[in-house]
Amino acid sequence: MAEPLLATRRGDSSSAGHDADPAKTVVTTPGEPITTTASFMRGHGTFVEDETVVSAVAGVVERINKLITVKALKARYSGEIGDVVVGRITEVAQKRWKVDVNSRQDAVLMLSAINLPGGIQRRKSESDELRMRTFFTEGDLVVAEIQSHYSDGAIALHTRSLKYGKLRNGTLVKIPPALVQRSRSHFHALPCGVDVILGVNGYIWVSKHVDMETIEANPEEIYSSKNDRISPDERQMIARVANCIVALTRHFVHIHETSILYAYEASLQHPIKDLVTSDISSDIALEVRDKLQV
C-alpha cells in the first residue's frame, strides 16, 4: 500500500494512515509537504523539494493514480469547451468583442458567433460591423458558451442560442470559480421568482424571472439594455438570493441550485442585509452543509 499523504494526518486523527478514501478532502497551504513517496508524480500546483512533493498553492489535493495535483481555492478560471460563462465586455474591436471572464486573458466573442436580430441565419454585412455597439458595448454583461480555444490559450465564445445574450434585470455576484461545478444546467429559475445563471467562471447573475416564451416572443429585445419594471418585492428577493450566495461562498460551500435553495430557506428568518455578517453566514452555511449531507 502506498504511503499515506502527509497532509491527511493533520486533519482528522481517526482517519490518519488511510489515503484510500478518495472522498476525504485534503486542504494544503503553500509550502506544505504532501507526500515523500518517490512513486508519485508531481502535477499542477506542486513542486518537489528534497524528494518531497510540496504544495505550491492553497487548495485541495487531488490524486489520479500516481499524479498528484493541488487545485487552488482562488485561481483564475480556465475554460473548457461547452462551459456556460458570464462575462463583461471590455473592448469592442474589429469584428469581435473582448470579454472579461475572470480568465488569464480576455475571451473573444466574434461578430460571427452571435445571433443577429431578425434573420437567424443571415450573413453578417459591413453595416453589422458598424453597428456592433448596438449589440454589445463596453461594460455590458453577457452569458455565453465556450466554443473553442485559440492557440495562445484565449477562449472563443458564442451566443448562438436564445438562452445566451445580454443580461439585465439583476445583479452580478462574483465568487471563486472553484465553487461552481459543471452540471447539466446552469440556468435555474428558483421558486421564489428569481433566475440564477451560474457561470462556471465564478460570475453569477441573479435576476428577476423571465419566461422563455416571453423571450421567444420578443426576439428583438435580446439586445435591450433597459430593465423591465422590478417591484420592491422582487428586488428584495434578488438581494436575498444574492446574499445567500455570498454567505455560502464565505464558507466555501459549493454553489448549485440545491445549495442556493437550502440557503434561501435558512435565510428567511433573518433580515436580508444581515445574511453576509460573519455570525449569520456561518449559521446558514452550517445548516446547508448538514442538509446536503442527508
Next chain:
Amino acid sequence: MASALISTAEQAYIRQGVVEGIRGDGRGRADYRDYLLSVNVISHSSGSARCRVGFGTDVLVGVKAEVAMIEPGEAPNRGRVQCHVECSPSAARQFQARLTDELNNDLTQFLTRALNDFGGIDLDKLAIIPNQACWVLYIDAMILDFDGNVHDTLLIATRAALANTRIPKVEVQALEDGQQEYDVIDDPEAATPVPGWEDAPLCVTLNWTGDGYVADATHQEELCTDAKLMVCVNRHGDICSMQKSTLGTIPQATFLEMLENATKIAAQIIPTVDQRLKEEHERTAQQVSGGHKSTFMTNTFL
C-alpha cells in the same frame, strides 16, 4: 479584482434600488456593511490597525512616532502629523501602474486634511522643546483590497491605529547655559497614548446617484455615483472637514440634508467602532500576555 466597467442595465438597477431604499445586498440607504477591525498588526510600528469592510475594501495603517527637529519658520510649539496613503496595485484593475498616482495623492490629502487642524489630535502636546524638537506621527496607509468606500475605511483604520499608538516618554532636562536637552525613555510601560486620539474623526461618505444618496457604497454603486460627499465627524457630532468629489452636482436643499444625515450616521457608527476597538484591544492585551502576537487572520472570514 474589480473592473471599472458597468453595464447600463446594472446602473439602472442600482439607481432604482437607491430610490426604493433596497440596495443590491439588501441594505437600506444609510446601512453600513459588516467590518472587521484588528489592532497591533505590525510589530515594529508605534501603533497599527487593519480594517476590512464587507469582504472587500481592506486598509492597513501603521503609525510611527519619531522625534524631529523644528525648523525655523514652523510653529515653535507643535508636533506634526504626516500622512501617506498608497494603493496596492494588486487590489483592483484600475490600480495598475501609474493610474494610482492621482488616487494616492487624493487620499493622502484627504487624510492630512482630516487629521490636521480639526483632527482632534492635540498637536501642542506633541511638542518636546520649543523651537527645537517635537514628535512627528508618520501615518502610512496601504489599500490592500478594494470594493468601494475607501475613505470611510481609511479613517476607521487610522483612528484605530492612533488608539493603538503609544508614544515613548521623554524627559526634558535644563542645561546650565539655559539650553534644554531631551532623553527618550525606552520603557514601553511609560509610553503614553496619542493625546486627543478620541477626538479624531470618522468619515461618512454619501454617494449621490441623482435621485438619492447612500452610505458605504460598494464599488458597483460608486460607478453609478454622480457626486460624492465625504464628511468627517468626530464623536461630539462636530463636522471636522468635508470634501466633495467627482463631477456631478448636488442640489442645494439635498446638500444640507446630506450633511445632517452624515452627522446622524456618524453618531451611530462612532460608538460601535469604539466598542469594537475596546474589545479588540482587550483581545490583543490577552494575547500579548499569553506570548502571542495578534494576527489579522485569527478573525477574518477565512
